[in-house]
Amino acid sequence: MVVRRGADAMKPALPIDWTAVSEEAVALLAEYLRVDTVNPPGNETRACEWLGRVLSAEGISFQTYAREPSRASLVATLPSTGARGRSLILLNHTDVVPAEAEHWTYEPLSGAISDGYVWGRGAVDMKGMAIIELMVFLLHRRLGLPLARDLTFMAVADEECGSGYGTEFLDEHHPGVLDSDFVINEGGTGAHEVLGVRRPVFHVGVAEKGPLWLRLHTRGTPGHGAVPHDDNALERLIRALERVQRWERPLRAAPEVVAYFAALHRAGVLPKPPSADYLELLARDHARVHSLQTNSISLTSLHAGVKHNVIPSAAEATLDVRLMSGYDPEQFIEELRQQIDDPRIGIDVVFSSSTPPSPTNTDLYRAIEASVRQHVEDAAVIPSVSTGFTDLRVFRRRGIPAYGFVPLLLEPEDAARIHGNDERLAIDSLELAIQVLFTTVREVCG
Numbered sequence: 001m002v003v004r005r006g007a008d009a010m011k012p013a014l015p016i017d018w019t020a021v022s023e024e025a026v027a028l029l030a031e032y033l034r035v036d037t038v039n040p041p042g043n044e045t046r047a048c049e050w051l052g053r054v055l056s057a058e059g060i061s062f063q064t065y066a067r068e069p070s071r072a073s074l075v076a077t078l079p080s081t082g083a084r085g086r087s088l089i090l091l092n093h094t095d096v097v098p099a100e101a102e103h104w105t106y107e108p109l110s111g112a113i114s115d116g117y118v119w120g121r122g123a124v125d126m127k128g129m130a131i132i133e134l135m136v137f138l139l140h141r142r143l144g145l146p147l148a149r150d151l152t153f154m155a156v157a158d159e160e161c162g163s164g165y166g167t168e169f170l171d172e173h174h175p176g177v178l179d180s181d182f183v184i185n186e187g188g189t190g191a192h193e194v195l196g197v198r199r200p201v202f203h204v205g206v207a208e209k210g211p212l213w214l215r216l217h218t219r220g221t222p223g224h225g226a227v228p229h230d231d232n233a234l235e236r237l238i239r240a241l242e243r244v245q246r247w248e249r250p251l252r253a254a255p256e257v258v259a260y261f262a263a264l265h266r267a268g269v270l271p272k273p274p275s276a277d278y279l280e281l282l283a284r285d286h287a288r289v290h291s292l293q294t295n296s297i298s299l300t301s302l303h304a305g306v307k308h309n310v311i312p313s314a315a316e317a318t319l320d321v322r323l324m325s326g327y328d329p330e331q332f333i334e335e336l337r338q339q340i341d342d343p344r345i346g347i348d349v350v351f352s353s354s355t356p357p358s359p360t361n362t363d364l365y366r367a368i369e370a371s372v373r374q375h376v377e378d379a380a381v382i383p384s385v386s387t388g389f390t391d392l393r394v395f396r397r398r399g400i401p402a403y404g405f406v407p408l409l410l411e412p413e414d415a416a417r418i419h420g421n422d423e424r425l426a427i428d429s430l431e432l433a434i435q436v437l438f439t440t441v442r443e444v445c446g
């Protein structure tokens, strides 16, 4: 990996001591990880208070927006001349998922600094990125850098539980806050290794699969377990679920999925271009590659029964379906109904979100490419598709180009700790990440 750092990479050179910036970021991250925003219950107002203190100390004003007092989100903006447009939003979520402390080396909320890492729940997802964004934001303020687009730092609540107190709340009650030219958020990261091949790759998330959470339910006739009959709700549901599991669906790659694998081929990660046959072959070895080419279904819960010798009168199951981007949820539900082929199985939609991909022919995407090339000569920049979903969806459905771009180069081992045990951020990856994001912002807002 060829990395150029600091003044060598900056044109023109700015008086920035990147080592000091990185040290400050480590100290801030350790402190921020100690702010308990485990969701549920969230308590994200604590994060807003902490961030607010940091911003106030720099003389930066901010706004908070809250559906409930304990669940605020924070927005701060550095104003511009407006010569190039409205604004770039640096988005991050303040909540973190719970941690099983008994399986951790350090207390999950300790922010321990050890062995070259900052440890803690949220170190990567995504308080680490919040601090990278915050440092870039503070540098603009401290250096008084000219802006031709507003630069907005936005820290939102509740991403890990559906965003009802965060971006969805803002979208519904304060839509003007989300108005912008571009958004950078989680949803794509840098990686030292992709599909087992060692080479620095920066993923830029441009599309996400569409979550479609379904509840299947049915009723039957209750009775004594000693006298079986053919109107047992649980048995009917099991038959339906078996048909769902046996459902063979041909693999199909959406244009943005093909573009993603074509870019991996150009980057030398894949030996062949992404023909349908080759993608099918890859899907056999890589569950993620398979998921990208299908409307995936995971059975996630089953509820029925009250007692060992009582035939239950009702049964229900939940399915976590992830549609290929652009796939019509109504069409999928109709196909599912035909596959189950039993009118007594009801299908309810619990949550559905389907958003178009963001284009790559934008000023921000070009700025990201230019910045990465400037800092890591041999890195590839790849427009990627995520199997999961993030707050980007709220912006994409408003037509705002929104990218997942966390410029940390992660090792596979550390990526696997996200939402798992011993989540940690490598300190030596932090300085480069701040520089890459800083140059990106200068390119698109300067």
Ligand SMILES: [Zn+2]
Residues within 6 Å of the ligand: 093, 125, 126, 159, 186
């Ligand atoms: Zn996250």
